Amino acid sequence: MAHGAVGGPGLPQERTINTAIPGPRSQELEARRRKAVAPGVGSSMPAYVVAAGGGILEDADGNRIIDLGSGIAVTTVGNSNERVVARAQEQLAAFTHTCFMVNPYESYVEVAEALNRLTPGDHEKRTVLLNSGAEAVENAVKIARVHTKRNAVVVFDHAYHGRTNLTMAMTSKAAPYKKGFGPFAGEVYRAPMSYPYRDDAAAGTKVSGEDAAARAISMIDKQIGADDVAAIVIEPIQGEGGFIVPAEGFLPALADYAKANGIVFVADEVQAGFARTGAMFASEHEGIVPDLVTTAKGLAGGLPLAAVTGRAEIMDSVGAGGLGGTYGGNPTAVAAALGAIEAYENDGLLERAVEIGEIIVRRVEALQAKHPEIGHARGRGAMQAIELVQRDSIDPNPELAKAVADHAAANAVLVLVTGTFGNVLRFLPPLTISDALLEEAFDVLEKGFAQALG
Template identity: 45%
Template sequence: MDNSRKFVTGGSDNPGPRTQALIERRQQAVAKGVGNNHPLFVHKAEGAVLHDVDGNQYLDFAGAIGTVNAGHCPPEVVEALHKQLDQYLHTCFHVGMYEPYVALAEKLAQITPGNFPKKAMFMNSGAEAVENAVKIARKYTGKPGIVSFTRGFHGRTLLGMSLTSKVKPYKFQMGPFAPSTYKAQFPYPYQRPAAMTEEQYSEFCVKQFEDFLLTEAAPEEVAAVIMEPVQGEGGFIVPLRSFVQGIYQICREHGILFIADEIQTGFGRTGEMFASTIFGIEPDLMTLSKSLAAGFPISAVVGRAEIMDAPNPGEIGGTYGGSPLGCVAALAVIEKMEREDLPARARKMGEKIRNYFCVLQQQYPCIGEVRGLGAMCAIEIIDPETGKPGKELAAQIIRSSFVKGVVLLSAGVHSNVIRFLAPLVTTDEQLQEGLAIIGEAITELHSQPVRN
């Protein structure tokens, strides 16, 4: 490893002896279907740095798949959790209510888009939030249909994977799927027809959705449309504002609820607290999780009060939903994000990331596109000779970066998109070092034959 590195020692000896021993135990005890991206066992995490059990240090540009926008172990969150631990761990809100649940509902109603009365309910995971948002939408409208979009990701539960678009690894041989779910086309600006401008392409995609409501799902039977304002697992695809507003307006015209899935885009990642603000929409319902509580398991559905009140008592909820620990962690995270203006930090980080790779793109045509919104950035890797998705090259860049000390993840239906989800507390120095390491990996691998 380059001795000039300040924040990483890399994993040239990885898996080290302790890691290898844990991998062997993991293989014996943990189900194979629980995937792992790297041979990494974490001993300690702080800010943007991971320490493994063999003493290696890594810059975390994966951010636990976008759950630690506020950083690993923010002191404010740790302090709030310690304080709560001394009071009570769990009473079940359905049995013994507690103030943090109410306080978090009040806070989310205040900070989410829309100048109208809102209410919230809490669960444990993003998939549970999606499930409950659909239940609420169907209860309120009395209609069964739910429309999601191609390349969208909404979880791995039965309904979640029914709404999710990528077949492998999320849906293969796991059907039949939930009924009355439909998929409309989501724009992919990078792959638009050459003869179209971006705005023309956006208009075309809106027109496709109008036709979809004639050919696939009658609007009279559609309860809600669920959309990630920026697609996450689908490849960090950023639609034009006109597309999102066009779908939103069509929903308004037909009495269809608009659910914004902000599980990955929320809490500062895109440069605003919520991406819906950037696209100028006020969703009827929003699903939230991931960075809501710095990685502590909690999720939320927030929306118009009259819609949220459609289910009767007992029809939504869960034993562990909105745990006291999750609620106090979330309140501490939101306070930190507001105090330190982490959305503004996301905008600055995103500009640095995109500028770096735009320069690199001029040297290495394997970088097909550099894209993103705020610090939700990605590079699409292609075969420079054919222009086809460069899945293996992307995997090699990720592996090489890991050995050098940076943790990355892929995305996209072809797994050829490298996404960046570094904590928003990552310093400029850490960001610069991490980008340089990734740049080295691309430089070293670009001219080498791709190995399967």
């Protein structure tokens, strides 16, 4: 892939500031929004987009914003990717809906076949297509419970799994995701996560992945009992929790424990999957072969589609009619997914994710040398983050994260804040971003740190 590659029809790949951001037109739209849209739906950057492609978002005032968010890892193949658009347009002209549970169609089967082939492991697999990541996670739990005839589900500190009632219970962070929305589904238990930066600081020494896993397994054995656990559900790299990459050995130890005890091991690859980390799936970095894999975000190039893919003997546990949904595997969405999968496999995106990661790591290391408030840098491929702390401590510094993100937004760079403590800046550029735009974005971030810290 050329490093200046673009997506979207002819959108100039340059940062442009015509007005304050948000500009007058975006402010007009925001006023309309406040009268029409439920206030519980927030936006990180209220610049209303009219076009997007490559590494650029163009807003209603003609500002061109460098995109380091990809719609939270959704437009990994680039916005308006040509393969995605062509497939979706062709499908729209044919038919928009039949409901796969009423009249099936080949493209659903094709996506299932592709996911069965691409997800880790060469065992026989089955797939069900759904609408959202939360729906995929919820269905993975349903499948695991039917298969094991057990009820308990183990999740981890800092986890994010969705906004349905069950997945809110599985999600760690209370505000804004859970506060006031209970009571939540039962039989969900939380184990300690491997969080190398904070584990090592607390212990005063390096905590191995195996030791962190032993801590989690001890909690499971003592507080639940392995014989009652249906599923262990974990993000191989935690997303909303702060892009936490567990210590090497943590995931394999949990997977081995699950296998030894008849527990379904579920990898939630909703945010980390599909080339984002430089592998097709983040589980691959340590050779993990999950029993079930949940996917969504990057699957269909921006259209709503999700999936559960897993071992045939587990997936086959649910009888006819037990899985599905009116819109699950929508024809246009699955057509888009086929285009996105073509892009992942044929357009050098895995390699591009590695290249992007190398640029980000280089720029972050230079920033870290200047600013000790960047306590920790972590990630894989084009899924990178920095955790910001108070000087001379590991106390979270959410104020600095907000200040840098606000400076970036005012200067036409979109960067998202995340983490349990709200002190992590995450970098999720589309894999179609050019080197030049990526470097320019970090020039802006560098100035943001200088301005915030003096």
